[in-house]
Amino acid sequence: MTRSRSKSIPDHEIIIVGGGICGAAVAYGLAARGCRVTLIDAPTRTNMASRANVGLIWCQSKFLHLPDYARWGFHSARLFPELTRELQKISGIEIPVHYRGGIIACLGEGEYDTRREYIENLGQVLDSYPGGMISRGELEKKLPHIKFGKEVSGAAWCEEDGIIEPLALLRAFKVAFSKLGGTFIETVAYEVQPRNGGFLVITEQGPLNCERVVLAAGLANRRLARFALPELPVYADKGQVLLVERMPYVMPIPVLGVSQTFGGTVIIGFRHEFSGHDTGIVPEDVATEGIWATRVWPELGKKRLIRAWSGLRVMPEDKQAIYSTLPGHPRAFLLNTHSAVTLAAAHARYLPDFIVGAGLPDVAASMTLKRFGYDCQL
Ligand SMILES: Cc1cc2nc3c(=O)[nH]c(=O)nc-3n(C[C@H](O)[C@H](O)[C@H](O)COP(=O)(O)OP(=O)(O)OC[C@H]3O[C@@H](n4cnc5c(N)ncnc54)[C@H](O)[C@@H]3O)c2cc1C
Secondary structure, eight states: OOOOSOSSSOSEEEEEEOOSHHHHHHHHHHHHTTOOEEEEEOOOTTOOGGGTOOOEEOOTTSOTTOHHHHHHHHHHHHHHHHHHHHHHHHHOOOOOEEOSOEEEEEEHHHHHHHHHHHHHHHHHHSSOOSEEEEEHHHHHHHSTTOOOOTTEEEEEEETTOEEEOHHHHHHHHHHHHHHTTOEEEEOOEEEEEEETTEEEEEETTEEEEEEEEEEOOGGGHHHHGGGTOSSOSEEEEEEEEEEEOOOOOOOSSOBTTEEEOTTSOEEEOOOOBOOTTOOOOOHHHHHHHHHHHHHHOGGGGGSOEEEEEEEEEEEETTSSOEEEEETTEEEEEEEEOSOTTTTHHHHHHHHHHHHTTOOOOGGGTTOSGGGGTOOOOO
16 A cells, blocks of 8 residues: 655655546556556446446447547547557557447338438538448348348448457556556545645545546546536446357457357347446346347347346436546546547547646547536646
């Protein structure tokens, strides 16, 4: 345990609270720039999203009404190959990943037309769009070993989507961070207090003090940011998924809502629910997901379900990411995003500069708390 030496000399230059995919990506990026970083993390029931997600690097449906957020996702997707090469080299951990695009299957002509309209509008809003609608025949050519259900009318296709093994990515960030000299402390943070121009992080193991603090604790940011912000505009967005037994590997291009993992199991799920902090599995809910999946890929109906789980995404109220200093505290940073796997490469590359005092890149400049009416410096 590290204890403060004096009231005026912080022991830690930067403390990041929360070692999920967001905190770990930023911790790695800061350590790679030579900063002295301490990452603290401890499992909590409501902050499991980094260990419960599908691992999609997903750009094509986020979001028509938020063009900068859509551009940010594409930007991150393009940074992934370099990031994973770098991480594998430093950490020695192999990260299974495919950059071969992504698919949204459509059931019936109505769904196909709705999706086509969405993609056309997205193409107009963005300067260019790397994809479009494909026919059922083209879909079958992309995934020749899958026999699609008779209702599948075609699909939306985006060549810059992909899939990564999310736990390997998380582990690689943490191992690379440690190898670059970062300090990891497994402990719960109870509270953050401003102190002597820096911050005191009260943890289960005692107080830690630092010059800069980064809150990357998912939903727990609401409690930890209270010293500056009584109400953080985020809510819990629940997802429930089913896991189908291991099958031969046939899906190198992920299909949204029914994606095969690198180990051969299939994760079914697409729900977004508003039910507070309830993390229970509701059989009727997951059943609707299972029924939909068998309409897309009927063979799944003959397989065994081996698990179901849920996770709470942290969802900013306007569905855009939040990267911000806290009001009145230019050295306290808040990071909250609901697509932190997709955005991990952009987070590792750009957020470290933000935290050491440079601004955000232009595309993310509108993603501070200012948009909610708070007065915060960049
Ligand atoms: C079912 C499901 C599927 C998803 N699929 C995808 C996908 O395919 N692609 C994608 O991009 N995103 C996906 N997501 C979203 C993605 O998982 C989240 O955006 C991401 O997990 C957010 O990461 P985070 O690090 O900000 O927060 P979290 O994952 O919530 O991590 C927060 C971390 O902080 C730690 N922590 C919390 N409180 C404290 C405390 N007081 N003291 C110390 N440590 C603390 C926790 O232990 C945890 O490690 C999915 C989410 C769900 C639920």
